[in-house]
Amino acid sequence: MGLRARLALFFIAITVIPLAVAVIVLQLQLSERLDNVAQRELIASAAASRTAADAFRARAADLATDVAETNAARVLTSGDAAAAERVVTRRLRAPNDRAQILVMADSDGRILGSHFAAPRFADGRSGTVPSDEELAAALKGGEDITGALLEVREVMRPSRRRLGWVAAGIWADQGLLERLPYPGGGAVVVDGEVLAASDPAVAEGSADDLPAPGEIAQLRLAGTSVKATTVALGDEDGARLLLWHTAAPPLRLPGALLGLLVPAVLLAAAVGWVLASGVVAPVERAARVARSVAAGDLDQTLEPSGGRELGALAGALNTMSAELRERLAQLEASRDQLRQSLSRLGQTLSSSLDLDRTLAVVVETAIETLSANRGLLWLFTPERDALYVKVGRGVGQTVARLPVGSGLAGHVARVGVAFRIPADGDSVPFPSDDEPSAPHKLAVPMVGRGRVLGVLTILGDDPERPFSQDDLDTLRSFAAQASVAMENVMLHREAQRLSVTDPLTVLWNFRYFQLQADREMESAARFERPLSLLIIDLDHFKTVNDRFGHQVGDDVLVEVARRIQAATRVPDVVARYGGEEFVVLLPGTGLAGAVSTSERIRAAVSASKVTITTARDVAPLSVTCSIGVAEHPRHGTTVAGLLRSADAAMYLAKTQGRDRVVGAGIDDSSVGGPVGGGEAARR
Structure with missing residues (x-):
């Protein structure tokens, strides 16, 4: 077989075979990849x-x-x-x-x-x-x-x-x-x-x-x-x-590709037939290098030889190999960075109940994933009328509160829709002066339990590298997963709060009171600080339940709990003891101060009648209470001992006429007046 025929066959082979193999391999790989994606x-x-x-x-x-x-x-x-x-x-x-x-x-x-x-x-x-x-x-x-x-x-x-x-x-x-x-x-x-x-x-x-x-x-x-x-x-x-x-669906080889293969085969045969033996050796060398590069050996280079055209071919092949090496290194670095970021995020979201740490990892991972410069996570104020920055990375300045509906983040918080700046169309909101400025921005809502929990904003400072729609979609999907973790942390906090509060009065429940009392008792004994305990019982409360029903009784308990809470200090622990009884722990307060606080509570409870909101036909009720006071360590060195002493003093107040304060173990220590008239609560 002559040189031209061999060269033609060579060109045909290097044109058709790699293309056909690539199409077949691509079909198999894409089918497998799509199947794996669906399973994941x-x-x-x-x-x-x-x-x-x-x-x-x-x-x-x-x-x-x-x-x-x-x-x-x-x-x-x-x-x-x-x-x-x-x-x-x-x-x-x-x-x-x-x-x-x-x-x-x-x-x-x-x-x-x-x-x-x-x-x-x-x-x-x-x-x-x-x-x-x-x-x-x-x-x-x-x-x-x-x-x-x-x-x-x-x-x-x-x-x-x-x-x-x-x-x-x-x-x-x-x-x-x-x-x-x-x-x-x-x-x-x-x-x-x-x-x-x-x-x-x-x-x-x-x-x-x-x-x-x-x-x-x-x-x-x-x-x-x-x-x-x-x-x-x-x-x-x-x-x-x-x-x-x-x-x-299974991929099929497009018919148009077959239409391109036929001219390619004819052209390759013509070129190979025309080429002379002088170009065979350089072409063969170039083919060997090309095959090595295609196989993954990107360190292969081709020395220019065989004239200007073949020299240009060698230079182009060498340039291509260098660019492929650089791109491959960048892809491997990016892949490793993304894998580390997602691994860190997954570990944090699946195991952490620390909201601050979780949100910080969300912002940092989003910045790394999108190769951005800065990021912020906005949360709502308690009134949900403004946003504040919970986590900021790279902001460098104090960011004021942003009203809901104002600027990019405020608009996203109001409508619950993600935005990209700059973007096609005119519907993007105008940024506020209270927001950090940047040429490129992404803002997505973090949604949980049917409402917006916050807004994640990512900033890009390079004017030549705008965010794409794919970046926005990635951040939107990322925020959705992070929202689930954020919601789980919030639900955990809410569950913790509910486990230590009384559902009716919203005071601490007795379980929480016992924990605090043990802690304060240990502190009082160690540092020789005063500590007192009050037991408060509503007078004639059984009459209210028997006459008007438990719903009215619940209204009375809620209002009395509010008045007791208002009459105490911030460090005092006010809890519902059970039924119509309340208990108050007074750290740093001796018996005299506790009696004074008790009188203030007694006066607050009976200061005005309780308005019944659940029964329109029930007139406002007069309510009084009897209070027993005990001091550590005079009346008990344990929580149970103090409770017994205060309870005995409270019953003594009952026997002395109610609506009064009695200190444990002290004669004539009662203060306060006789029971008021009207519809009074009875224990």
Whole structure:
């Protein structure tokens, strides 16, 4: 075979073979990559959905516990179905995002009270409001209720005998589905029946042979092939959340590419036929270098030879290798930086309950990910009428508060939509003078629990490197994940607060009081500082409950708690002791000062009548109290000892005529006047 033929075949080979191999490899790699991306999205979505569903069930459990601990014992003891109905109706209709179902039943399973929000199931589905028999079976035997996720709490007597059950829950319906994150589609399935679905076509069919929770399988839904997984919303045999992602269609070799290959083959053959033997050696050397570069050996270079044209080819090939080396080094550095940033962010978001640290990592990781210069995270003031900078990196100046609706961050906080400056179009808000200036800005809202929690702003100072729409999309997705962690921290803080406060009076509960009392007792003993304790009991309070009802009694307790709190100092610990009794810890106060403080509290409680807001037909009530005072260590060296001494003094105040203050172990230490007239509270 002659030289021209060999050269032509050579050109044909180096033209067609790499191109065909590249197309085939690209097809295989892209198909595999798309499949992996779909699986990762399903796994992440399943984890996020399970976390969200667990959070919703935890809120329902909180409501069931709250009702069981505050209302249920009294109602179940009396067996009053009307009272039970009022309790569950009031607790479920009150401003509440914790549950849609609330049920109270006695120890025999008899439903005393139940209230349901209307479920939103797909048309024609069997999920309906359950009957009393179904509810009783669910409470007593743990049987599932179609379409409902219940949290059941037992109500026990002090003797540990069961009084009954309180159950709160949510519907596994369209409303729940709309609050869960999923990449492609989602549906709620019970025993193969679709109760709710994001796709109406799926809602009209059935869903059998579903994969087990955590497994990914190929299914056909509504005539479409999808990758799907399931998340157990309750028991393993109960409701499941079906998540799916439409499978990527196989890539096909475009016909236009074949049309280009034919001219390329002919041209290569013509060029190879024309070339003489003088160019064979340089071309072969160039081909070898090119193949080495294509294989990843970017250190290969080609010495110029064979004339000006081949010399230019050698120079271009060498330049290309150098640029590829530089680009590869940049990509590897960027990849390592991104991996470190995301790893740091993931570890922080998944494990930290420190809000300040979490927010700082969010800002720093966002800056590193987008190769930006500066960043700020804005949070709302308590009134939600302005923003302030919670975390700033690279700002370097004091940033004033920004009114909601003013500037870029204020506008994003108001409308809940991300913006990029500069951007195409005229709808971008004008930045405020109170915001840091920069030629390029990104601002995205951080949304949780249905409202904007804050605004993440990223600044770029290089005029030649504007942010792209992809950067905005990346930051938006990043902020969404960070918002979940931020919301979890806030929920943790709220749970901590609720665990130490009395739900009626919003004072500290007795559990918190005991912790503080132990700490203050230890400090008083170590540093020989005075410490006193008060027990406050409302006079004739039983008369109020018996005559006007417990709702009026609750109004009296709330107002008295407010007056006691207002009459004490900031370091004093005011807590509800139980029923109509309150307890106050006075650090740094001896007996004389404690008696003086007690008289101030007694006067504040009886200073004016209590207006009843829940019953218009009840006139304002006069309220008085009796207070017992004890001092450490004179009347006790332990918290229990002080409580006993103060309680004995309080009962002495009762026997001496009420509406007075009595110090423990002191004769004639009572102060205050006789019981006032009118509707007085009685213990």
